[in-house]
Amino acid sequence: MDETNIARKITGAAFLSLDGVIQAPGGPIEDPTGGFEEGGWVFSLWDEQVSETLGKLFAGEYDLLLGRRTYDIFAAYWPYAEEPENRPMRDAFNAANKYVLTRGDQPLEWQNSHRLSGVDDVARLKAEPGRDLLIQGSSTLYPALLAAGLIDELVTMTYPVILGHGKRLFGDGTTVTKLEMTGHRVTNQGAIIAYWKPDGGLPPYPSEAPIAATSDREIERRKRMEDGSW
Template identity: 70%
Template sequence: MARKVTGGCFLSLDGVMQAPGGPTEDTQGGFDEGGWMFKIWDPGIEQTLGALFSGDYDLLLGRRTYDIFAAYWPYAEEPENRPMRDAFDAANKYVLTRGDQPLEWQNSHRLAGIEDVARNKHSEGSDIIIQGSSTIYPDLLAAGLIDELVLMTFPVVLGQGKRLFGGGTPVDKFEMIDHRVTDQGTVIATYRPGGKLPPYPAEGPIGAKSEREAERQRKMAAGIW
């Protein structure tokens, strides 16, 4: 039986997931709104986080998210952080990376490509949670390796930053299987892949093409519209 792979994402309304945790978490691209999630912290998401990180689980991370986690969680001595620190220490951490840098955090394992992720998914072990790691989603979705997305969308627009559905994301449908809205307006929705987007229906509202529309189409095709 395959292991379940769930992506748990903190998002802005414009789809940004970069550096929700702190100002210095990830400043790539000149991103200067790091820590945005804690600027508007919503305790209404704690129920979802508790369910997501309950029981045994392993982590699937991109290399940069791994670097962020490995530099923080093993050293998180604050009493309120110790339960998550201990759970992350104990979890297998599968790092999808083409590099050969040392993975010194205990229970860390290198995955060189999507084929390795697929083999890992179909091996024995705990279910797998993805945290951060925006760049790995397009390939994972294209390969059909994600079973669920738990998207926590906060009522904020950031205007720039790394997004969940970046370049190379396949055209797919999703089925919403659960949703709720917190008192502060964070939308928590859980989706499963729902198959390919069907073609435009023959009975769709295309309408008759006027000469003006034909000219617009010609300009669009020529790149001058």
Template identity: 70%
Template sequence: MARKITGAAFVSLDGVIQAPGGPTEDPTGGFDQGGWVFKLWDEGINETLGTLFAGDYGLLLGRRTYDIFAAYWPYVEGEEAAMGEAFTRADKYVLTRSDASLDWDNSHRLGDIDAVAALKQTDDPDLVIQGSSTLYPPLLAAGLIDRLILMTYPVVLGSGKRLFGDDTRAGQLEMTDHRVTDKGTVIATYRPGGALPPYPPFGPKPSTSDREAERQRRMKQGTW
């Protein structure tokens, strides 16, 4: 049986997923709201994460998220030590063009999307994506993501790396589950729903007014 790939992401209302875990996690691009998830921590998230990381799993990561995790989780102490040990035991598959060392225990390099597709056909535990915004456009385009769990916080961050970048193809998602936590975080689970349907015959027809024709002309000229 093929492995399933689940993408699980903390998201702001304006689609930002950058540096949810701490102020120094990823301040690139001048992002100054690092750790925003913990500024707004919600106990309902613990339940979702507890279910997500119960049992056996592998991690599918982009190179930068791998670097963040590898510099933190093997060394964490206190209440988070158990999660650090679990992440260290888990197989970690890193989609990267870089040949830089992957020296965290149980780390494996994947050179391209075809390697992810081949990995998905093996019988080992299912895979979970954490962070790694660069993975979503190519994996969705290749039909390799089976499930998305989006934990959308009631916050607007204004700037930062988005979950779905400009290279993401248009497509539908089908909601399979949802809940709203006590603090207003929406936890929604989706599965890919295929291509968007064509524009329906009952949709509004384009205006034929002279004013609309002028607006269309200005758009083509780049002056609108």
């Protein structure tokens, strides 16, 4: 790719449960914060179609855009991954620039790591020529980056499991965002792989939508909503 005048694309790729949980898909001790005990939940439902999707995501050259905790998880694992099946990913992650969005000042000791202090830094990075950016994990990044219009594509791999609690892909602070589905497939294990393009906020309430009820019962319901008794 000619990087001389092409701005970067930011793609977010996430494993999530049917109820939107993104926390600790990779292993039981990956992220137990908040009392989360279901770490490693993706692997009992893993299949070849998910592997194919990941292979396409990680093909070619890319840089990583990470939250600090996901960076810590990756930095403690991937540089030391000696298993033959993990070496290609290890080498690719080692070679990639790791851009870490963090308010802290902790050292970023993994090679090719760079600190970003806020969304404005991400915007400047995105506008520069360079390799496309891939978000892995890092649930805290999505609300701010979506609100700023910085995410170009989302790839969600939704598993047929309900976890009931845990960090969610779209957590507190997420703005109203309309998405356009650009592709999808269902795997043999029932995971839904979907590709989304953020498409702005919702349009105004349409004039042809149903008119709000005005019955006495509806008026009473609204009063109870206002006083908190509904």
